Amino acid sequence: MISDTSRDPEKPYHRDLPTGTKQEIASYIAAKEALYAPFATKSADGMRRHGRKEDDIRTRFSRDADRIVHTKAYARYIDKTQVFYLVQNDHITHRVLHVQLVSKIGRTIGRSLRLNEDLIEAIALGHDIGHIPYGHTGEACLSLICEREGIGAFRHNVQGVRFLDEIEDQDLTLQVLDGILCHNGEAYDSGIAPQMEKTWDSFDAEIESLIQGGEESAPMTLEGCVVRFADTIAYIGRDIQDAQEVGLIDDATVLPDRVREVLGESNPAIIDTLIKDVIEASDSTHRPSIGYSPAVAEALAELKRFNYKNIYNHPQVTAQHPKIQQMYEAVFSAFCEDLEDERKTSPIYTDFIDTAWTSRRYLAGAAAPEIVRDYIAGMTDRYFEHRFREIVLPTRVDWRF
Template identity: 55%
Template sequence: MNPSESLLDATMGYLQEREALFAPAATKSSEAIRRRVEESPDLRAPYSRDSDRILHSRAYARYIDKTQVFSLLENDHITHRVLHVQLVSKIARTVGRSLRLNEDLIEAIALGHDIGHIPFGHFGESCLDAICRREGIGRFRHNIQGVRFLDEIEDLNLTLQVLDGILCHDGESRATRLSPLPIEDADPFLEFKNKIDAVQSEHPAVPATPEGCVVRFSDTIAYIARDLRDAAEVGLIDGFSDLPEEIREQLGTNERDIINTLTIDLMETSRTGEDCLIGFSDDIGSALNGLKTFNYRHIYEHEKTRGQDAIIRKMFLAVFEALHEDLKENRSESRIFTDYLDAPWISESYKNEISPAGAVRDFIAGMTDRYFERVYTELVLPRKFESYRIETIGSSDSRRYT
């Protein structure tokens, strides 16, 4: 049911009044760009509509069983991807509100920023990247994959500003200050495609909006201290007291204080006038990069975290090659068809254009950790039957499994 004209007018009037209070650099709803014009009236602002589309996407639903850092660990208190995304959204909207930026745009970027992550986190990404390069289909990057899930595979017709923020989120970067680089080409989606190609070729990408910059730094704030807490939970470190003294002095001695210090510094250092700059002060930025170094050394590259990498790499190879063979041989009973290509939410244009290796890449990239393990088990282990009966055939006994 379409809203009445009076309700629509009142809502649009309120949105215009609210956006009149935005900072000069903030992204207005009137600037939203989509591939296809949408004529139907809607009470939601464009970026709010994008948030809803992301929330209702299949890719978003799969956040629930994608791990953050510790993949092969049974512990209900360890952070999963869906919780991380919620934390990023909360921090980024708090920062955006203080800087008078567009919170609707911030929320949409934050909710979608990690949708391209695959089973077993960043190590899984490196495994799939190696396979993709071997197959000649380009490097695999989870930020590019996130754009592909939402823009190509599910074809949600999201705004360019949201897709750009997802592409450029890169929370692992050591940059501590950013000035947005607006997309100004007469054909903005062509310029965006060139930007994707640049990221594919290992060139750093800067968000086109200050809201995208805020999400990028909020991503770092959300994971950097939470990963320390998780590492203490599983016994990799004793606690925040293991941090170097200079980091504890600058950032704090617990998760809450570190998040608070980084968030407030980001608010106080950033400026959203005509000379827009989003980032941290020199001292806090330096301490943050020191904390990243500590986390890599004591958490992400720890032998206990990386202890089963060889097994995981073999799993990725086995799953990719088996599904690729199923697709080339057109085995319609394979999960590559039943659970992916034959699904009604896969766009026809995608199915017509994607290569076999590309389709397998996308299918694996969308899997949750648990589903990936199940597919691997089905592909490499003998099938177990639910019951058996013994029949006598001729004069000899033989077992027949049914």
């Protein structure tokens, strides 16, 4: 073993770069950002809620991306499905792949518009962290319970912020959290202008408004607007591809004429068309906005209608909703009882409350229904199913007479 005699053995190991090397890195980043478009977000603009010390060779937004990737919530992307839950097929899209696609698409657009790619990457990687078991169906089920419990509607974008800002206490920048909060790729946006004058106070007020049923605003940065568009570009054609993979749509199903003529007939063609159109139609220099041309916006709206009719609202996709609601009711009720009775051996304690990664400050301020909501929201599809079976099925006993 090589010994390091240059450091104090009483202090934790910390390797620092020579001052000259750090200055070279800082100069390179400054020169790169000097080429940004006038309304791009500079790394120095990043605002942290708690203002922890910044002493790193990474930019603030690059550090945020790293913090997100190392969270427990990010690790659970691996078994959170996108559209097709309860399907045994390793080739359909899961959240972990979707956020990577959004990041790649967003960075391609951002690079072409001379925007901050580090900020785009951080927002993209974190934007779906609040999604729960069984996607939007699960969200609707849990929201009904939350409203009944008096803790407000459940919104996955709010939950994503809650995981990162409160439960795992990552102290991310306002710009990244705002992009996650305002990422709604399901919206029919033909163009967005950023709402740049946001503060921590207005951000917190927007979260409260969303919980009470309000609508989310536009992101505060052009980069956040790019991710909102990249989200749609990543899923709109991919969902058709996945629907074909599982047999929901056969090869004979034809896209609407306008969609085929304007956007293309395959996922790669649709992605290529939408990316190039956004780059051409957006303005990062004079009147900041991200958008599509009118013809592409109309074709995309028609494609979304096609997807809702043939995929998202298809009877085979929605048929399990009543059973899933029953599952959520059973799981929520069981863990509320565990909290009330302080059953310390319950998974809500061992896998959530008593873990090293759950913030004590969060736990001190959260009511019991909120803790149960957040525990369930963090579950993967497989873990949720396991806990449900554990609750409703009798435990096997090895009787010996």
